[in-house]
Amino acid sequence: MLRAAVAFADRDGVEALSMRRLAEDLRVVPMALYKHVADKEALLDGMVEVVVGEIGTPAPSGEWKRAVRDGVLAARRVLLRHRWAYAVLESRKTPTRAVLDYLNAMIGLFRAGGFSADLCHHAMHALGSRVLGFTQELFDDSRGLDPATPPEVVRELARRYPHIAEIALGASHDAGSVVGPGCDDQAEFEFALDVLLDGFERLREREMSRGSRRAAPSRGG
C-alpha cells in the first residue's frame, strides 16, 4: 500500500495524492487506509521510508572522498526517480529509520577516512540535504527561458538584470540565440559537491597536521 502510494506520487505528483484518491486508486473505501496508517502524516513518513530504503547503504571503498561522492550520487539517482520525495522528506519533523541508517553510514565513511567527529559533524551540516542528493536550487533554470518570450520582454529583462542575463547567455555557447539552453543540473550538482569535498579534504589535512587544533575555513574579509 505504501508502494501504491509511491507509485501514485510518481505518476500524478504528491499534490494530487489525497487519502480519498489513493483509496479510489486501490479500489478501497477511504477509511480502509486507516487500518495501515495512523493518518496522512504517517503515510508520508512511510513513503519517505520506501524511497530512502531504495538507496541502500553507502559502501566504503578505498578512498573516503570517492566513497562519499559515490554514496551521494547514488542517493541522487534514487531521488531523481521520485521527484516529489524531496519536498516530503523536508517536511518531516522527525527523521525516519531509513534516513538515520543512511546518515549513520555516510558519517562512517568520513570517520574511516580519518575525520575527527567534530569535523565530520561540520561536514555533514555543510552538505545539508546534498548528502541525500538534493540540490537546493532556488528555481529551476534548467529549461532556460521560454522560447516563446517576446524579444522586447527579453531585452527588458536583460536591462533590469544584466548580471543574470550575462550568466544565462554564458550558459549558451552556441551563439546566435538570445535564449540560453538552460544548464546541466547534474554537472552543477557535482560541481558544488566537489567544491565541498575539496574543502573538507583540506580541513582534514590541516586537522591531521595540526593535531588537536580546531580546523575551520577562513572567515571571509
Add this chain to the structure above:
Amino acid sequence: MLRAAVAFADRDGVEALSMRRLAEDLRVVPMALYKHVADKEALLDGMVEVVVGEIGTPAPSGEWKRAVRDGVLAARRVLLRHRWAYAVLESRKTPTRAVLDYLNAMIGLFRAGGFSADLCHHAMHALGSRVLGFTQELFDDSRGLDPATPPEVVRELARRYPHIAEIALGASHDAGSVVGPGCDDQAEFEFALDVLLDGFERLREREMSRGSRRAAPSRGG
C-alpha cells in the same frame, strides 16, 4: 494586506494561514481578499516579495568575499525573522522581482571580484538556497535529544547509530551528560558558507592564472 498576511504567518505559522482566516483577521468577508490578489498562490508570491524586499540590495565592499559573505548573512537575518518564508519561497515556481533583484546584485558582487560569468554561474548554483541565507538541513538537530528520552532508548539509538551518536556526543563538550546540547545553527551555516567561498576563491585564482582554461574542482576518486 500583504503585511497583514506576513504578520499572520509570523504569528501563527503559514500552515494556519487560509484565505478565510486571513479575512477574519482583517475583519473582512473572505471574498474581499480577491480584490487584492488573484488567488492564494498570488498571495504567497506577494508575501515572499515583502520578505525578500526587507533584505535590501547587497552592497559592494572592498573585497568580493567579504561582500558576498555579508550579503548572504544579511539575507539570513531577515529570513530568520520569517521562518515560514523558506518553505513558501521554495514552493514558488517562478522567481519574483525582489528575488531577481537580489540575485542580480549578488552575481554583481562576484563579477566585480573578477569571476568569469561561467564560474559565477557555477558558484551561484553551488550556493543554492544558501545565497538567501537558507540552510537546507535535513532535520533540526539544534535542540539536541529530548531530555525526557529514557536512557535505555538512548542506549539503543547509540548502538544502532554509533556514528550519529558519536557526533551528538562530540557536540557536547561538557562531559557527564549523554544528551548533547544541540549545535549552533549560525556557526554551522557560516562554516558551510566559508568552505564554499574558500573553494570559489581557489577556483577564481586558478582561472585567472590559467587564462581561458576551465576552472573546476577535482573529481573525487
Add this chain to the structure above:
DNA sequence: ACCTGAACACCGTTCAAGT
C-alpha cells in the same frame, strides 16, 4: 458595476450505525 453570501467541489478525520 460592485459587493457578498451561498454554494460547489474538494480535503482529512470522527463517529455512530450497521454487521
Add this chain to the structure above:
DNA sequence: ACCTGAACACCGTTCAAGT
C-alpha cells in the same frame, strides 16, 4: 470486534443574487 457510510469541520474559489 470489525467495517464503513454519513457526517463534521474545514479548504479555495465560483457564481448568482442582491444592491
